[in-house]
Amino acid sequence: MTQAMDAQKAQAAAWFRQLRDEIVAAFEGLEDSHASGPLSDASAGRFEVKETRRSSEDGSDAGGGLMSVMRGGRVFEKVGVNVSEVYGTLSDRAQAAMAARKGLPGMKDDPRFWASGISLVAHMQNPHAPAVHMNTRMFWTPHAWWFGGGSDLNPCIEYDADTAHFHAAQKAHLDPHGAGHYPRLKEWADEYFYIPHRKRARGVGGIFMDDYCTGDWEADFALTQDIGRAFLPAFVPLVEKRRVQQWSDADKEVQYRHRGLYAEYNLVYDRGTKFGLETGHDPDAVLMSLPPIAKWY
Template sequence: MTETTDFDARKTRASDWFRSLRDEIVAAFEGLEATHATGPFSASEPGRFEVTPTTRSTEDGSDAGGGLMSVMRGGRVFEKVGVNVSTVYGTLGEAAQKSMAARGVPGIETDPRFWASGISLVAHMQNPHAPAVHMNTRMFWTPNAWWFGGGSDLNPCIEYAEDTAHFHDTQKAWLDPHGATVYPELKAWADEYFYIPHRKRARGVGGIFMDDRNTGDWEADFALTQDIGRAFLPAYLPLVEKRRVQPFSDADKDAQLVHRGLYAEYNLVYDRGTKFGLATGHDANAVLMSLPPMAKWV
């Protein structure tokens, strides 16, 4: 098997995995909506995802891939949640090419072809006691390089130490089989990456994050990426199940809106995925899906 053929098969495996993870998460979130029978917002209709195909635009109109944007708005549990998958390819524009070259991607100056696939999720909750959350994983390929990236982090506006501990402990349990240093490394990376310099604070209580993951062993790196995805639901669902029924005050809701302002600032100013998606012509609505439905600045 040639290297090109081998990576064609690997691309398919990665893209299929991201799609299967998307399907699992969408089903779980709609299940939360259906079972929310008591507590705030339970009298409303359960939310369902609206699914829209997305495309990557190119100047010459050539096929450049796309994906699915799945968004639920105004549910019982989720005020807004998006679970997107995409597989895009083509030629990097000049700005993206220079950015990749600056990051040390070999050969990108002379051969700007690329392929990228991944899943991206952001959930903003109705109940301010239920934490917002972000998760994404992705694979990126060029003719001379490949890598994986992503992670998940918890963004409560009202913090509970036991919720934070559960989120981190679950992720650690899934990552420990990949080596004793992996979880501490990815946790520290998340603490650094999800920091808002102009606010001098983190946007949440952290999680795990990696980028440019290429140990030379594609299978091992893909397995780690899969377990980052597998860790998400057991780390997050119990927190939502516990907090969705909790009473809240106007002050709690106000705190939620202010915290969402931090989230919006980070995603628009610093997030690497947002910048890449917009720079490479992917559907702007899908790229900006992460923004909250309502936010407030003091």
């Protein structure tokens, strides 16, 4: 059983890395193909890639990953695409949180964990082009394993057609796994990406799941892969359509204020942010989701 799970962990980590490579190539392709419209005469952006390492409390190796960030491109003002594979033992606080949420009282006796995933956040130059978030991950403990993740669209200037396209692409990739998956994961996203202190959603939704385990690893991994595969078809056509639109100073102000909502959510509520910081991962990698410029009034 251990050997089989080790092979599954390796398979999941390799998939997240493959998805990362495909997205990085696609985003640099968007930079290269931006031939008309605002900033088309600027230099095409490129990702800067940095290895990240995580150390356990005793200083021993505890995994790491790749942080890939593009800043100041023609299309992307800031975008990060990170992959990681980390392991070790959970802190007392993380153990307690996981035991409460997952019903795993044995965590205190054996707090080992392993986690791998991809995390992406894109903040755009053009206020008409939507910001976006995507992540998928696998988590393992000796007591249970599960998958999580999804993607959601965060436009500061909303277009109904863009929202419809984004959701249709998600649905098309989920329907082969069962007709009930899309409505369930859409509702899950609506609940998760909600900002209680603002009494509003942070964007126009998407799909999301957490602590997902049916007991069939192959089926759950296949679903997780298709959540990842849905991302580029859902997002890239929107960028290609909106990156050529002219914008005003007022449009940028709307964008900056909307980014403030995004920052508030990530710092106050996001589970991934909290987990990354609590387990000692590189804070620059954990916080790469924050926008380069945001405003509050």
